[in-house]
Amino acid sequence: MGARITVVGAGFAGLTALRTLRRxxxxxxxxLVAPRAELHYLPGTIWIPSGLRxxxxxxxxxxxxxxxxxxxxxxxxxxxLSADARVLHTEAGDVANDGLVIASxxxxxxxxxxxxxxxxxxxxxxxxxxxxxxxxxLDGGTLCFGFGSNPNEPVAMRGGPMFEFTFGIETLLxxxxxxxxxxxxxxxxxxxxGQRLGDKAVGLILGxxxxxxxxxxxxxxxxxxxxxxxxxxxxxxxxxxxxxxPGLTGQAWxxxxxxxxSPGGFVQGDAQxxxxxxxxxxxxxxxxxxxxxxxxxxxxxxxxxxxxxxxxNLLRALRGEPAEEAFTVELVCIVDTLDRGLLVTRKGDGGxxxxxxxxxxxxxxxxxxxxxxxxx
Numbered sequence: 001m002g003a004r005i006t007v008v009g010a011g012f013a014g015l016t017a018l019r020t021l022r023r024x025x026x027x028x029x030x031x032l033v034a035p036r037a038e039l040h041y042l043p044g045t046i047w048i049p050s051g052l053r054x055x056x057x058x059x060x061x062x063x064x065x066x067x068x069x070x071x072x073x074x075x076x077x078x079x080x081l082s083a084d085a086r087v088l089h090t091e092a093g094d095v096a097n098d099g100l101v102i103a104s105x106x107x108x109x110x111x112x113x114x115x116x117x118x119x120x121x122x123x124x125x126x127x128x129x130x131x132x133x134x135x136x137x138l139d140g141g142t143l144c145f146g147f148g149s150n151p152n153e154p155v156a157m158r159g160g161p162m163f164e165f166t167f168g169i170e171t172l173l174x175x176x177x178x179x180x181x182x183x184x185x186x187x188x189x190x191x192x193x194g195q196r197l198g199d200k201a202v203g204l205i206l207g208x209x210x211x212x213x214x215x216x217x218x219x220x221x222x223x224x225x226x227x228x229x230x231x232x233x234x235x236x237x238x239x240x241x242x243x244x245x246p247g248l249t250g251q252a253w254x255x256x257x258x259x260x261x262s263p264g265g266f267v268q269g270d271a272q273x274x275x276x277x278x279x280x281x282x283x284x285x286x287x288x289x290x291x292x293x294x295x296x297x298x299x300x301x302x303x304x305x306x307x308x309x310x311x312x313n314l315l316r317a318l319r320g321e322p323a324e325e326a327f328t329v330e331l332v333c334i335v336d337t338l339d340r341g342l343l344v345t346r347k348g349d350g351g352x353x354x355x356x357x358x359x360x361x362x363x364x365x366x367x368x369x370x371x372x373x374x375x376x
Contacts, residue, residue: 002027003318006088006097008078010034010062013103013285013303013310015375020311021101022069028315031072031097033090037062039375040124043300044368046164048128049135050172050338055125065375078104080256085281089256099280099314102259102267103307106248106286106298109150114225118244121165122158134241135169140181141240143169144230146188146222150247153264153289155296159194162245163205164336170212171338184214185237187230189221196295197333201344201353205335208342208356248298250287262289271326273310280317282310290327295346297331305330334364 005021005028007014014032021030039060047053066073076092088095108120119134121127145166150156166186173179186193186209192202209216220232225244230237249265260268260276266289267275273288275281285303290296306327313323331346341360344353354360 002029003098004029004031004096005099005101005314006031006033006095007101007103008033008088009103009105009285009287010037010039011103011105011285011303012300013105013287013307014101015039015062015065016304016307017101017103017284017311018069018071019374020308021315022071024312025315029072030070031074031095032062032066033074033076033078033088033095035075035077037066037073037075039372041368041372042122042124043161043364045121045125045128046161046168046336047338048125049132049165049169050175051132052338053128055129058125060372060375062375078251078253080253081259083258085257085259085275085278099318100282101307101310101314102275102281102283102287103285103303103310104251104253104287106156106266107251108246109148109249110246112148112222112224112246114227115244115246117225117227118242120245121243122161122245131165131169131241131243135172138182138240140178142183142185142238144237144239144242144244145184145186146230146243147193147245148189148222148247150249150264153247153249153262153266155196155294156248156264156266156289156298158245158248158298160197160299160333160335162243163194165243166214167208167212167335167337170214175338184212185217185239186214187217187220187222187232187235187237189219191219193218196297196331197344198295198346198351198353200351201335201342204342204353204355208337248286254287264289269306272313272323273306273327274313274317274323280314282314284310292329295331296329297333299331299333301332302330334360336361336364 076090080089269288284306309327334341340356
């Protein structure tokens with residue numbers, strides 16, 4: 001098959017889609033569109049403040065991968081799409097395609113007043129380094145941690161990493177023998193933060209916070225951030241450093257496209273990752289809104305599962321075959337504490353949550369190394 005296939009985005013979903021496409025269509029003409037030919041392994045940023053990871057560990061140049069897989073690289077940001085989705089508009093010109101996979105991820109809602117005073121950990125390696133440097137400079141004080149959601153699409157949130165930063169920093173301060181100089185506070189508009197992980201996981205997480213002396217302020221929405229404080233609906237918390245994960249929405253470039261959008265601003269996708277109304281156009285990863293349970297996660301593992309199905313279904317569509325393979329809905333998460341990990345899984349009506357185990361910390365680290373090896 002010599003079809004021209006364009007993939008937008010060099011994150012988990014985009015790269016998994018490219019690998020799957022090449023495996024099943026060795027003669028296809030594949031093009032990656034992204035601002036940089038790099039994979040930023042964001043799950044590893046939780047270890048930057050402690051020094052367990054550095055920028056060099058987590059930013060992987062993709063030149064060798066692209067050459068091995070015979071993938072063309074178009075260095076640019078997407079800006080729009082033709083009416084039939086067969087031409088992607090970018091800052092560096094148009095890219096024509098016979099098939100398209102949109103995997104450009106999501107962006108954080110930055111609407112709360114004073115959001116510039118908070119560090120958003122999952123914005124990238126820069127954020128991890130900012131947390132590291134701020135902690136080094138602090139001699140004590142209150143550290144605040146929290147996350148929010150998209151009010152128009154409550155599942156569009158990413159809470160797991162915030163638990164990891166909270167526990168990881170608490171562990172780091174204890175290892176540095178200066179935990180007694182800091183108060184740690186976790187805040188959430190939900191009475192049960194992390195509900196998508198399941199009731200047992202929420203109980204384990206809140207129990208771990210109590211055990212570690214991490215204060216919680218639950219059931220109050222944040223109103224604004226200040227340089228030295230967090231203002232909730234009823235409570236004001238002094239803060240020497242605030243880490244906050246806002247809710248997610250779709251990328252801004254989608255506003256210039258005719259693609260169907262969800263209430264939260266994401267590209268609408270079905271269970272087969274198709275974009276309704278657009279032939280040979282698929283979406284995968286955080287930038288899509290899909291049918292599923294209320295705990296359907298926005299995480300790397302789910303993005304990979306969607307990307308594989310999107311790629312295979314796209315190839316079926318290009319061959320004129322039914323594209324009816326549905327992606328698996330599955331949550332797999334290790335909430336790392338710097339030296340242990342709390343394993344949480346959900347699939348169908350089942351799920352499990354294990355208390356923090358040292359083996360899970362090493363398992364998360366081993367998975368990272370194995371995952372990145374394919375792109376180095």
